[in-house]
Amino acid sequence: MSELTLIERHKMFNGHQERYRHASKTNNCEMTFSIYLPPMALQGYKVPVLYWLSGITATDENFTLKAGAQRFAAQWGMALVMADTSPRGEGVADRDELGVGLGAGFYVNATEMPWAKHYQMYDYIVHELPELVESHFPVTDKRSIAGHSMGGHGALMIALKNPGRYASVSAFAPIANPSETPLWQKALTAYLGEDRSAWLPYDSTELVKNATQTLPIWVDQGDSDEYYQELRPEAFINAARGKGFNVQFSMRKGYDHSYFFVGSFIDAHIEFHADALGL
Amino acid sequence: MSELTLIERHKMFNGHQERYRHASKTNNCEMTFSIYLPPMALQGYKVPVLYWLSGITATDENFTLKAGAQRFAAQWGMALVMADTSPRGEGVADRDELGVGLGAGFYVNATEMPWAKHYQMYDYIVHELPELVESHFPVTDKRSIAGHSMGGHGALMIALKNPGRYASVSAFAPIANPSETPLWQKALTAYLGEDRSAWLPYDSTELVKNATQTLPIWVDQGDSDEYYQELRPEAFINAARGKGFNVQFSMRKGYDHSYFFVGSFIDAHIEFHADALGL
Numbered sequence: 001m002s003e004l005t006l007i008e009r010h011k012m013f014n015g016h017q018e019r020y021r022h023a024s025k026t027n028n029c030e031m032t033f034s035i036y037l038p039p040m041a042l043q044g045y046k047v048p049v050l051y052w053l054s055g056i057t058a059t060d061e062n063f064t065l066k067a068g069a070q071r072f073a074a075q076w077g078m079a080l081v082m083a084d085t086s087p088r089g090e091g092v093a094d095r096d097e098l099g100v101g102l103g104a105g106f107y108v109n110a111t112e113m114p115w116a117k118h119y120q121m122y123d124y125i126v127h128e129l130p131e132l133v134e135s136h137f138p139v140t141d142k143r144s145i146a147g148h149s150m151g152g153h154g155a156l157m158i159a160l161k162n163p164g165r166y167a168s169v170s171a172f173a174p175i176a177n178p179s180e181t182p183l184w185q186k187a188l189t190a191y192l193g194e195d196r197s198a199w200l201p202y203d204s205t206e207l208v209k210n211a212t213q214t215l216p217i218w219v220d221q222g223d224s225d226e227y228y229q230e231l232r233p234e235a236f237i238n239a240a241r242g243k244g245f246n247v248q249f250s251m252r253k254g255y256d257h258s259y260f261f262v263g264s265f266i267d268a269h270i271e272f273h274a275d276a277l278g279l
Numbered sequence: 280m281s282e283l284t285l286i287e288r289h290k291m292f293n294g295h296q297e298r299y300r301h302a303s304k305t306n307n308c309e310m311t312f313s314i315y316l317p318p319m320a321l322q323g324y325k326v327p328v329l330y331w332l333s334g335i336t337a338t339d340e341n342f343t344l345k346a347g348a349q350r351f352a353a354q355w356g357m358a359l360v361m362a363d364t365s366p367r368g369e370g371v372a373d374r375d376e377l378g379v380g381l382g383a384g385f386y387v388n389a390t391e392m393p394w395a396k397h398y399q400m401y402d403y404i405v406h407e408l409p410e411l412v413e414s415h416f417p418v419t420d421k422r423s424i425a426g427h428s429m430g431g432h433g434a435l436m437i438a439l440k441n442p443g444r445y446a447s448v449s450a451f452a453p454i455a456n457p458s459e460t461p462l463w464q465k466a467l468t469a470y471l472g473e474d475r476s477a478w479l480p481y482d483s484t485e486l487v488k489n490a491t492q493t494l495p496i497w498v499d500q501g502d503s504d505e506y507y508q509e510l511r512p513e514a515f516i517n518a519a520r521g522k523g524f525n526v527q528f529s530m531r532k533g534y535d536h537s538y539f540f541v542g543s544f545i546d547a548h549i550e551f552h553a554d555a556l557g558l
Binding site: 010011012013014017065066068070071222224252254255256258259260261263264267 | 289290291292293296344345347349350501503531533534535537538539540542543546
């Protein structure tokens with residue numbers, strides 16, 4: 001375990017909630033992540049993994065502390081891996097603008113300076129983090145992915161770009177079509193430059209239009225979400241259904257963008273992924 | 280509702296998670312509390328209330344965000360009221376010492392200056408807060424009380440001092456015998472003076488020795504609690520059992536003092552209170 005430094009460990013639902021720090025080759029800095037290992041994993045059985053990607057300003061701790069997902073991961077026998085939302089630490093670029101910089105890596109591989117030096121979150125989430133997890137913990141190579149807001153964008157985008165790599169994907173209030181949303185165009189410009197063609201490979205709605213293979217997809221959205229106009233879930237759903245893909249879309253009356261929304265439906269999402277993972 | 284100022288409201292498990300500010304006559308400052316109203320309450324039915332008292336450094340938000348209790352309150356049809364742990368604001372005394380000052384009111388009526396001016400948390404929790412809640416929300420006058428650490432002390436102490444006022448009490452890792460624990464003697468001295476006889480009416484272990492009436496009591500304790508030596512749950516349990524009271528005591532292997540412990544068993548505690556409240 002020399003690559004991973006344990007920061008904290010707590011017993012929870014007879015499993016372990018743990019937090020680790022490690023040197024990331026991809027992001028060229030130290031990264032932190034959290035993992036929940038269900039009781040089965042502590043008893044020596046290998047379990048599949050649900051990766052969770054969080055939204056802007058979050059760290060690995062928001063979902064860990066607020067969603068209540070561990071109760072259901074324990075019941076189903078699934079590990080949860082909570083990633084951070086950007087590189088961090090001395091020398092990592094930041095900017096005082098929503099969606100750019102610390103806590104807002106947007107799950108892309110940045111090509112523009114100063115971001116390109118550390119902000120390689122796509123490769124980190126798709127390759128480096130699973131390799132670490134799968135070599136250090138009692139898990140199988142079966143994976144699903146889910147997220148909230150910017151992390152919902154990350155989950156949909158990563159699942160669609162990597163056919164066969166994830167058994168299922170679900171997204172709470174995802175940024176579903178960032179290349180067409182003025183607020184997020186600023187972030188894409190910062191990380192990827194002004195050429196719009198560099199944005200499209202990271203836009204879930206564009207990706208689903210060109211997808212040839214699908215997987216179980218669930219988008220969950222509150223109709224009282226204060227960021228609704230910046231999310232465009234219908235653009236993604238319409239594009240997916242236009243391709244004949246079977247996408248589940250839930251519209252939740254009165255729910256907002258917060259973790260009170262995520263927590264209210266996380267049990268059903270864990271079951272959705274458990275089913276796809278063969279549990 | 281002129282006495283209460285709504286700070287935030289979120290839909291959660293088909294009920295409402297709300298946060299309010301109000302002028303407290305008892306504490307002579309503004310106070311904040313959170314309330315979860317289950318779906319039944321929004322449909323016009325009156326529901327009983329579980330009061331939650333938190334530990335040192337917490338506010339009303341820790342339990343609100345981390346315990347996952349609302350899922351079960353929604354299922355049983357019970358409101359949750361999360362109190363703050365001390366008076367706060369301009370002019371409210373503080374001290375850089377564990378267990379004294381902001382976030383550490385210890386649920387006593389302070390008699391010593393400068394604390395006596397605002398730190399009247401016992402009267403606030405027993406009288407002012409329930410009066411506000413019962414006059415502004417669709418709740419009955421049936422109450423139970425629970426808490427964690429310093430709040431576990433508060434819950435046990437308040438339930439024992441007010442026979443008939445609460446249907447049940449449960450405590451996670453409570454400070455169960457503060458008058459005999461050197462660390463907390465400092466807090467009791469600050470708030471109540473050096474005369475030990477002023478401490479005993481706030482010490483659950485002393486109170487249970489002299490109790491003539493009982494109620495359903497549950498103490499839940501992790502055996503890997505990093506504050507174990509400062510809690511003394513056995514002193515309370517032995518005193519209660521010495522009186523012939525039927526007290527439930529759970530010792531949880533490997534669990535620590537955190538909300539990961541509280542969250543792991545909150546479902547069973549909500550059920551315990553639901554039963555006592557006649558749900």
